Amino acid sequence: MTERRQDGKNQNIILENREKLSISGVDHVNSFNDNTIIVSTVKGVMNIKGESLNISKLNLEDGNVVIEGQIDGITYSNKDVGGSKGGGLLGKMFK
Numbered sequence: 001m002t003e004r005r006q007d008g009k010n011q012n013i014i015l016e017n018r019e020k021l022s023i024s025g026v027d028h029v030n031s032f033n034d035n036t037i038i039v040s041t042v043k044g045v046m047n048i049k050g051e052s053l054n055i056s057k058l059n060l061e062d063g064n065v066v067i068e069g070q071i072d073g074i075t076y077s078n079k080d081v082g083g084s085k086g087g088g089l090l091g092k093m094f095k
Contacts, residue, residue, distance in 0.1 A: 009025055009042040009063075010024070010025060010042075011023070011024055011025030011041055011042055011043045012024045012025070013074070015071060015074075018070065018071045018072075019068060019069070019070065019071065020066065020067070020068050021048065021066070021067040021068075021071050021074070022064070022065075022066050023039065023041065023046070023064070023065045023066075023067070024062075024063055024064050025041045025042040025043065025063050026039050026040070026041050026060065026063045026064065026065045027039075027040045027041060027042065027060070027063065028040040028060070029055070029058065029060075029065070030045070032053070032055060033053075034051065034052055034053055034069075035049065035050065035051060035053065036048065036049050036053070037053055037055065037067055039065060042063070043076065044076045044077060044078055045076065045077045045078070046074065046075070046076055046077075047073075047074070047075045047076075047077065048067060048071065048073070048074055049071075049072050049073040049074075049075075050069050050070045050071045050072040050073070051069060051070040051072070052069040052070060053067055053068075053069035053070075053071075054067065054068050054069055055067055056068045
């Protein structure tokens with residue numbers, strides 16, 4: 001049985017011409033570079049892959065992120081990559 005977050009929050013994803021991705025319901029940006037951006041959202045960890053990726057707008061208070069570049073793929077994972085909820089590398093080392 002898998003555990004899912006059911007906190008009543010909605011998430012919207014708008015992809016425009018595979019060049020501009022707007023995401024709501026973002027809790028944390030775990031990591032980013034030109035080819036991969038990983039964010040924790042209210043619906044799970046989201047991996048965005050592409051080329052020349054750039055976070056052009058970030059407002060974690062509202063939970064909104066806008067990513068620009070060539071978007072090649074978007075996937076969800078139930079795993080918390082990077083430990084956004086108080087863990088991180090040191091937290092994993094001392095468990």
